[in-house]
Amino acid sequence: MLGWMGGLVRGLSQRTLLCYGLVFFAFVYAPMVIVFVYSFNSNPVNMMAWQEFTFDWYRSIFGLSNKLTEQALYVESTDQLKAAVKNSLIVACTTTTISTVIGTMTALAMARFRFRFKTFYRVLVFMPMIIPDIVLGLALLIYFVTLGGELGLITIIIGHCTFLGSYVFIVVSARLAGMDQTFEEASADLGANRFVTFRRVTLPLITPGVVGGALLAFIISMDDLVITYFIAGVDSTTLPVFIYGMLRRGIKPEINAIASLMILFSLVVASSGLYFRSRAAR
């Protein structure tokens, strides 16, 4: 009798948990789905009242002909939008390269050497990730202005590299921690010099970690708002800062379409990255 009741209770709670899990995932994904669905809504006055299906918002983003009136659009947006996307890509590609090199070198040093200031370095590398981004962004703003530098793409790139190196460091370190050092020793025993060993043994082994770290850096750089917001000059707006500015001025339906494209882009990059990593782990 008791066992039967216990089984019932367990079954019930199992089902409650399942329902809760589904609600949880709905909560996580519904807002993005809503943005996506309403990006096809033709109503220019009230963007959340469904009228009929249209591709016009997407057409207007890409500068194609559409049936929209001027008032419904952020008139100046297409050129500025293109410039912002271009800036974002330039910044993300440059920072990814720099921070991947720096982060990987640091990870190699920390994993393969023993030295006195190791704890200091560990704290130093973690600091940029832990510090609130508003503090780092403003500290950099004061610094660049005090030094008399001009704000622009270069300052954004520097700002991103200060914290992205740490992210790469963590991902590569995780890979190095699970790696067998005997391969490197064997290579050295067989007469390979340091460079050849690194090129032919170490590098191929850590490649999944390096690629994973680089992808993470790329995505975070593409998406960074707070730090970029403070240290971007007038002519060097990136995509997130541009969108943020649009939102502050008022919301128009066009933004639904831009937002949907951004979601799709980051989801494709992220899922290919995660897929690549899960395959590499096997």
Add this chain to the structure above:
Amino acid sequence: MIPRLTTLDRKRWRLVGLLSPITLFLGVFFLAPLSIMLVYAFLEPGLYGGVEWNYYHHNFGRILGWADGEFEEFDLVYLQIFARSFRLALTTVLGALLICFPAAFWVSRLDDRWKTLCLFLITLPFFASLVVRLFAWVIILKPSGFINQTLISMGLIERPFDMLYTEGAVILGMIYIFIPFMFLPLYASLEKLDRSLIEASSDLGASRLKTFLRVTLPLSLPGIIGGSIIVFIPSLGNFIVPDLLGGAKVLMIGNLVEQQFLQARNWPFGSALAMMIMVAVLIFLLIYVSVVTRSETMSEGREF
């Protein structure tokens, strides 16, 4: 003749070579800016933006409500904003914890294949643009937004609710963007949790509630604390969420700092405020580190 380097020397030079990029970079573009900000917090604001290079502690006095005696009166407005930020950040942590704990518990009990899929689905939104995810909540909550439109078209309400630009909207937005930060640490500790302990507890006659309170909860404490800290830190200094979802009504410290820098152009005062955020964050981190090291030494002690 060049002296031959010993292996030890060569090794040391390799280490120096590997570490010098990060040392240089973080020294010049991280430690130096933060030090300058600290200096700025103790400088006198100039009349028209800019700074006067003399020592000035009224920036901190102003935060605490003590005026400089000449131009300002006693005013607790900044402390009130600090208090609100702490309250909102703590509510966010609590809300995220309550929402994520059952979900993390559920995922940790699934088959491996479903587990991987769920973890993937949790991680994915983290990569979608933050502004876009907040924008989604703006169009859901605003007076002519998704919720109000739906309710009105169903005939349930006649006039739209005011949901946007409230404290609730800010908390909801912060919980939403920080869900992965809370979920993953919780999951990590629940996943490690030994199931046989729970079975043992119920075999010994403990009720489900008692088992949860005495076994599951204490054992998942490291994940709870870790997730709470990781959510608390970015919530406290946040200014994007209160700006987009709270409007002018729900100011947090982050908004105050941003205003001081970009509108009032009082950089010393802004720096002082930013330093206060830093101090608060560091205190919470130290608490976290001490708790984690203690629980690690405790579990080691149990094993041996």
